[in-house]
Amino acid sequence: MQIAKLSLVAAMVLGFSGSVYAADTLADAFKNGKVNGELKAWYWDRTKDVSGGTSSHNNENLINTAVVIKYVTDSFYGLKLGATFQGNSMPWAESGAKTEFKDEAGAGAVLSEAYIEYTLQNITAKIGRQMISTPLIKVNPLRIYTESFEGGTLINKDIPQTTLFAHYVDKFQGRSSYISDNTDLGSAPTFEKKVILGGAGTASYAFDGAYGVGLTNTSLQNLTLTAQYVQVNDVHMGTKKDDITMYYTEANYLLPMNNLKLGFDVNYRGSRTDSNLDSYNFEGNMLGLRLSLLDMYGFGTSVAYSTVSDNDSVIMGLGNGPTSYTALWIRGPYAYSSSSGMNAYKFTVNYDFAKAGVSGLIGELQYIDVSQDKPSVTTGISGLQTKANSHSDFTGYAAGLTYDIPAVKGLSIQMIYAALKKEATSATNVVTKTDTDELWFNTKYKF
Secondary structure (H helix, E strand, O other): OHHHHHHHHHHHHHHHHHOOOOOOOHHHHHHOOEEEEEEEEEEEEEEEEEEOOOOEEEEEEEEEEEEEEEEEOOOEOOEEEEEEEEEEEOOOOOHHHHHHOOOOOEEEEEEEEEEEEEEEOOEEEEEEEEOOEOOOEEOOOOOOOOOEEEEEEEEEOOOOOEEEEEEEEEEEEOOOHHHHHOOOOEEOOOEEOEEEEEOOOOOEEEOOOEEEEEEEEOOOOOEEEEEEEEEEEEEEEOOEEEEEEEEEEEEEEEEEEOOEEEEEEEEEEEEEEOHHHHHHOOOOEEEEEEEEEEEEOOEEEEEEEEEEOOOOOOOOEEOOOOOOOOOEOOOEOOOOOOOOOEEEEEEEEEEEHHHHOOOOEEEEEEEEEEEEOOOOOOEEEOOEEEOOOOEEEEEEEEEEEEEEOOOOOOEEEEEEEEEEEEEEEOOOOOEEEEEEEEEEEEEEEEO
């Protein structure tokens, strides 16, 4: 945080008088600010069957009605203020649904963004609560509350076709109060000195700040290169605490051809722990590959593959946003693709129905097939753990439709259905099968 604050102060001192600004007075900056928002109604339905080592069945559903209000002032000598308010209610929510849908069960309100931003030429600094989206520090907008971080951001675009970025965060707002502090169930999220570590279970972990640096570069035609490094200080896992570092690199190449485009993507994720956390075996590496055919008369398709080290799992980043090429809708990457020994394949087909005369309608089908090599040691923690000499295999599919209704600007509806089958084999060859079926239906109006 201190680095980000000093950068902001230095930028203001050096260039305050020469900044380009839109408002003549501070009052005009507030008066000319922009307000936008979103009204949301989401329905969630989940059925889970477990057989083998245990026998259980449940079916729960939940309805959320929510509002998001965003306000950003006009620029005044390069300065802007911004705020985002999120509120949610859960009519007819029962206790079983609140327990099953911990991510969505959060009635109340939270000020998720409250920041000051300063821009001087090609440098932008932002201090306060903010929704960060980078490969290793990333919020996830696919729940009723979008996550947020508290800290500082610095972005520099002085180098042609290159963006440099740096972050420091010391608090995190999860998807609900339960995710934020691991105790309360059913209330709005709060900012805590705890953070979700993608791939390390559903709990949030106490930490003493995290910082990261990264860049994107588009110097070569049709090629985008991205890299990032993040260190999380004094992460508390169980009775132990120590630092965790994460690495990310990615190359995306898009080749235009007659009537279609070819996409070639490759990325690497890695995590390392200092000695006190070594017993959890989170020093894993993940490699991802994807080949895509895009814009073929409205059709698109892709095949993706990811693989993880045999005896170490991977922590994918801060927040629930970091993902993999093989993530399935709803179930996401953390159910399988970040665990030790996982080899995952994903096949995707999508279609833009505008080519058939239905403007605003897009459909997509996804299928995954995942097998796990048996690790010789126990890896992971907190509900996402692979025991030594055990393994789990997965198959799943998802189908989704999104419709931006042309007659009402800003109104859209979306329906997603996903089914995931897990077959877990213990070290003593006891087999447990878990079938999870989930339906999401949501309506949004953006204004």
